[in-house]
Amino acid sequence: MKKRIVFTGGGSAGHVTVNLACIPHFLEEGWEVAYIGSAAGIERELTKDLPGVRYVAISTGKLRRYFDWKNVTDPLRVSKGVWEAARFLRTWKPDVIFSKGGFVSVPVVMGGWINRIPVVIHESDLTPGLANRISIPFASKVCATFPETLSHIPKHKGVYVGAIVREELKRGDRQEGFITCGFSHHKPVLMVMGGSLGAKRINDAVRANLPTLLEKFQIIHICGKGQMQESLRYDGYRQFEYVQEELPHLLAISDLVVSRAGSNAIFEFLALAKPMLLIPLSKAASRGDQILNARSFEKQGFCQVLQEEELSNERFLQDLLRVWERRTGYAAAMRQIRQEDALKQVLELIEQTAR
Template structure:
């Protein structure tokens, strides 16, 4: 029987990471894998690094909750993308489509439905994003990371699977991370991640307090595309990268504490690796508030310290970082008691079941 799967998801690294975790597992089980994404999204860059995973770009438009003149033309891009996805699925004949979300996924899920191909959606956040909300009626199964999310989806389609984390993240080597950054063993390491798109507010506040922090920490800063500060390139104890690929497991392994946004994929990765985290979620004004819910959930469980972006100042950032480091052993102890487990095997089982229906 045909074992071909078409994956989709993009717009940010968070909409690709679960797919990256699934691909090697699918290949081990004999699946042919291909990918539908946008023409210029980060998913194209990430999937291009994989061997034997054909990538098919389609048109996509952003679906906004606020007024923008592009709202009048982007629906036509979505319609065009749906026709392109429909034709691709008809030609490639996958037995299953798997979506990680993002705006590019909407045409693909609808295209799968039009072709009679079962489609599985994975939702990472506590409440479904707009793209997944639109796509859900056309999906066969909706997998969720938080149990609370089941109340927001069709009860006949919803499946709680937990957090899906890439195996390679567990293979990190702290010594390799330090060698890569030219760090020493005599100071703890603060890993700063603003998400694949970066965060200007976090970047600017961190750099404004760099000299103070460097007296006690070595800092590796993943700051997002176009956000590297050339004037700080030679600063001892501070390494900055736009984005990190194969070195990320080593950087995570050497980190003593982490400062990050509160995207679901990232925070579950930190939880899996037992990294105490300071979370600065995207503000409600800049998002639908999903990161705030994620962060509060982890704060309540004792896995993270939370600093709201509206409260981010030089003093509050320094206080939060030093407090987190002081209490890091207590955070690690609570994370060791966590029952959060990798969801990859559950997802693989659902994919196999969808193929056989």
Template sequence: MEQKAIVFTGGGSAGHVTVNLALIPYFLQKGEKVHYIGSKDGIEKELIQSLEEVSYKAIATGKLRRYLSVKNLKDPFRVLKGVGEAYQYLGDVKPSIVFSKGGFVSVPVVMAAWMRKIPVVIHESDLTPGLANRIALPFATKVCTTFEEAAKHLKGNKAIHIGAVVREELRQGDKERARNWLGFVQEKPVLLFMGGSLGAKKMNDTLRAIVTELTGKYQIVHLCGKGQVDLEMGSVQGYKAFEYLQDELPDVLALADMVISRAGSNAIFEFLTLHKPMLLIPLSEKVSRGDQLLNAKSFEKSGYAHILWEEDLAEDTLLESIRLLGENKEKIRAKMRDYNRQDAISEIIKIIENSRLR
């Protein structure tokens, strides 16, 4: 019997990879050939290439911008080149299904799969679909959504609400192992500050400006983003900075008492599942399509998070927001315990199996 094959795609940020990372182990355990199509230099390449059993194919991709740029003239040709490269690769590996998490690199892959008559299942994390998924939607067989309200923004009857996908390893974190690795003491609570996989300069700079004041009460793990670590801060007691964490992240999350983060859907649902009170600083509409604003408002309304708007972010407002979060953290945890978590991974696997070529 010919070995089954599945192709995953998605990238540009860690949020466009994490769902794939949650699903890949299942298909490897089944003995399937698992392939990944991503960009040549995106974070997905770093995250996926650590999985020795997964074949990685890099293709050309263009960024789908919402603003005027001379690069907009060249990028359609890069997308077309990516479609050709993906079409060739899909012909070589002959998958029975393609699973797309979104991001710019997924567009040529989804188009190429449609041209090859290979079914495509898309995952949409946010309340409203991103530009890449909106382009890919006509070529998809099914669209899995995290938010129940997302279906009304998707045309046709392709949408299936499956809830949040949370990687199983995140639930297996060991707080004592993290404490020993970081050299933290047991007496002080731990604040996890996440600027996102791509970093957030204003967030990072504001935290650094108040770090000595914060370390009087907290120990801080600061995930700054690629190339954003300030080496001069290395001597600050009770403060540890990293570009991002992969293998150590479950342990660090287990240790964290509170989280300060952007409001990407995958991340905030992971914090919700782990009962981590959060202060969300969503990307503003000036630099995004506003999806994080909607995510943050939804979580605040449900009692899972506090919000500090990017426009209001300053040293004094961040200090005050952290103080209020600390005061309300037990109330927030109580709300989080009432969250009814669906087994989203099993639902997606069922959809994939029912959609693939026979």
């Protein structure tokens, strides 16, 4: 009888990309694979074209740290999601569950615990997010990207594995990237991305400085859904709402990156030795995990950090040009880092847990 694995995680691309790196291995090894996510989340969009993967949608609610009337109804949705996940898991009988986090993962982890199915969690950030903090008591093992994270996890559960970087990102084709954007080979390329959901303040700062930036760079601007401005048409400026298959090729031609500080993304830039200006989400809009991620990278000499509270059009341009001047040092520091094969460690841990 074939072994079976359930993946879960969603709400943002960062909660899906590690799953996308793991899934092909299990398919190649002959496992049956299912993915439990929300009905309309980005996880469904990113996994819809994966052959051989069964998608199961459940009810889910957002776990908020602030007052909202939906805090009254969302616990009911989470409870319904636990029942739906537990029912599917009881019927399908997977050998193991792998959870990447995000709100949708909580009902799945609880449903696995109810059915006595072992759960492996992956935590990307330096400190566990709320969804993972709720889920950790129900898990068998917790994989950590940062060694500091182990202090927040029970000793018998925590395993430091390092960062998982999708192999396809290392196989980008520069010529394909130049063709996709219609760029020349004779001018450096700046990539700006605010995460899968975009970042309006970063978008505004880029657009306010476009004429000046275009004197020095060609610009790939990944804006986020619904945030493109079709009226902005310049030679050397290409907008995208979101990229997936094209990303390896666009990174291959990028000489400098402006980004939020989600763990998955910044470790991918580290693996590719891309100098970074990081603008982490502020504590007003998040739990502060991106700030911790960015500080860790800044201490190691990989990037410069611009806090969102200090972001202005003038400061953005000033800091970006400073990173460009120091790009050689940043790239050299990143190339000195020996990254372990985190993906291999995680795959082995999942298989051991299933046994």
